[in-house]
Amino acid sequence: MVTRFPMSAEEFMNIVKEELNDSPDLIQKVFQIKGQSIIVQYIAYQIKKDRLERDLLEVITSSNNRWTNEDLINKIPISSTVQEEKMDKIIQQMIHGSVSIYIEGEKNVVLFALQNQNHRSLNRAETESLVFGPQVSFTESLITNLNVVRWRLDTEDLVVEKLIVGERIQSEVRIVYLKSLANNENVETMRQRIKDLKVAEVEDTSVLGQLIEDSSSTVFPQLIFTELPDRFCTSISRGRIGVMVDKSPTMLIGPMNLFSFFESTEDLYMRWNMGTFIRSLRFIAMALSIILTPMYVAALTFHYEIIPSTLLVSLGQSRATVPFPPVLEALLLEMLIELLREAGARLPTKVGQTMGIVGGIVLGQAAVEAGFTSNILIIIIALSALSSFTAPSYLMGTAIRLIRFPMILLAGAWGIIGIVFALSFLVIHLLKQKSLGRPYLSPIYPFQWNDFNDSFFRVPFPKNTGRSKYLMTKDQDRYSKAKASERKDVDPT
Structure with missing residues (x-):
């Protein structure tokens, strides 16, 4: 919206009121001092009223x-002050808590x-x-999060771009990175x-990441x-790029490889x-x-010869009353595990834990006794689920659980060939994937032996003297290998 200053007090107040859609929370006050009109406007719930009265209105009216x-x-003791002539910028600042x-x-x-x-204080991490x-853990306040990062990375080399x-x-x-370390191409x-x-x-x-x-x-x-x-x-101290978004407690880091x-x-x-x-x-x-449940389906559907004879007998007895083919049996149990996991995540913490434990035991036992599945598959499904939960990244754990389903279908259709x-x-x-243009399967492809660490x-810290070649950092040396191994013990004599 194009506006021209100076304008009358009434005209300015009407424009602000119109731009904020006649908000009932918009406060507009006019003070007459020496025949001069001073208009003070703000959104009630967005500002600190004690500071408004003490530091601003009291100074003006006195x-x-x-x-x-x-x-x-010059005379009002508030440091965060700007002058603005564009109406859209003025409205934006008022929405964000300016008077x-x-x-x-x-x-x-x-x-x-x-x-x-009003933001929650720093608390213990819940998801990690x-x-x-x-x-x-981080909070929804960008200012608080920046303070934590500045406190942990206490160096003038830290760059924070807005x-x-x-x-x-x-x-x-x-965008957060170390100027002397981060690769310029990654930053750009x-x-x-x-x-x-x-x-x-x-x-x-x-x-934003998606x-x-x-x-x-x-x-x-x-x-x-x-x-x-800390993560x-x-x-960032390794040369990666971090991204922070206001009102989000989650931070983004890249580039990353699969591992x-x-x-x-x-x-x-740890040591x-x-x-x-x-x-x-x-x-x-x-x-x-990834492979346990599909191998079970492939073995029971096409490849009985790979099962030890002693195990084959008990497996046959376990599946004697199961009316479904192995592929359908496996898919039903995998879906049951996913339902329990999702229900446990959505319910309150204590109820969710009880639901996951009791629900898994009761439903698993009932399914075996009713002849819907074999007890061996229950063990395999539980082991597969536990294995997927070991990934520190929730998204990666979910991806691993997801790719099991097409693998089970292919194992049921073509056996080991399908796997x-x-x-x-x-x-x-x-091999085709990239992260910020960097190979996703590095250091396997392209092969970089030094990055296996x-x-x-x-490896022990004194021997880990180099930085990752995958990130192509400006400084490839963490410290001198000779000095890291040097010992300066006190001579007892």
């Missing part, structure tokens, strides 16, 4: 002199930031839990993809979403051999979760 915009800026003051005859409006922000390490996304409802986005790719967005609104960081990711057709996440400040800051979704900052807090064991266990669990076909298709699909296992 003066016997005529006011100018320069006087307002607008217009002195009749002046060429612009003075805006004082008095936001009344750690045994070792910091337990605090962008505005959304054509109808605007959201503030911050992230920045450009966010700037090029032409959307009405961005509801959350997870929505808008800027390389491929929207795959079930595999290409960017990590986290609510843990966010650790990724990054099975890493946890807890691996760093290197323990961290390697736990990380390897997650990869084994992923493979078991091999599904795995081959899966590998080809992953950041993907599959951990």
Whole structure:
């Protein structure tokens, strides 16, 4: 909307009222001082009323002199002050918690930031839990989240860029990285993809991630979403790019490869051999979760010869009363597990835990006794479900559970040949994926032996002197290998 200052007090008030759709929360006050009209306008629930009365209105009304915009800026003890002449910017600032003051005859409006922000305090993380390490999580307040990041990354090298996304409802986005470490191409790719967005609104960081990711057709996440400040800051200190969205407690990190979704900052807090064991266990669990149930279906449908004879007898007795073919039996139980998981997630915490445990036991036992399924398949399905839950990333765990269903169908149609076909298709699909333009299957393809430490296992810190070549950081050395191994013990003599 094009407006011209100066204008009359009544005209200005009418424009603001019209722009805010006659909001009942819009407060408009006119003060007459020395024949001068001063219009104070704000949205009631968006500002701190005690500061409005003490720092602003009391100062204005106690003066016997005529006011100018320069006087307002210099004499009122509020630091967050801007002058604006565009009406859309004035309205936007008022919506975000600013008080607008217009002195009749002046060429612009003075805006004082008095936001009344009510946000939850820093609490323990709910969706990502750690045994070792910091337990605090991000909140919905961008300012609070920035304070936490600044506190953890206490260096002048930290860069925080501000962008505005959304054509109808605007959201503030911050890009966070280390200037001397992050690859310029990665930073520019992230920045450009966010700037090029032409959307009405961005509801959350997870929505922003889906808008800027390389491929929207795959079930595999290409960017990590986290609510843990330590994981966010650790990724940035390694050379990755972080993204924060106002009003979202989830942060975005990229670029990431497939194996990054099975890493946890807890691996760093443990000793290197323990961290390697736990990380390897997650990869084994992923493979078991994908292949166990399809192999059961393939073996019972086409390949009885691969089952040991002693197990085949008990398996035959277990399935003697089951009226369904193995593929349908497996699909029914997989759907049952997914229903229990979804119900447990949606119910209140205590009720959800009870529902998951009791529901799984009761329904599983009832299904076996009723002859709908075999007890061996119950064990296999439970093991597959537990394996998928070991992934630190919720999205990756969900993706693993999802790809089991087409693999079960292919195993039921063509047996082991169907499983091999599904795995081959899966590998080809992953080879084509990228994250911010970087290969998704690195360091396997392209092969980088030095990056295996950041993907599959951990080595002792004194030997981990180099940075990931996958990220192409500006500085490839963490520290000197010779100095890291040097010992300076006190001479007892």
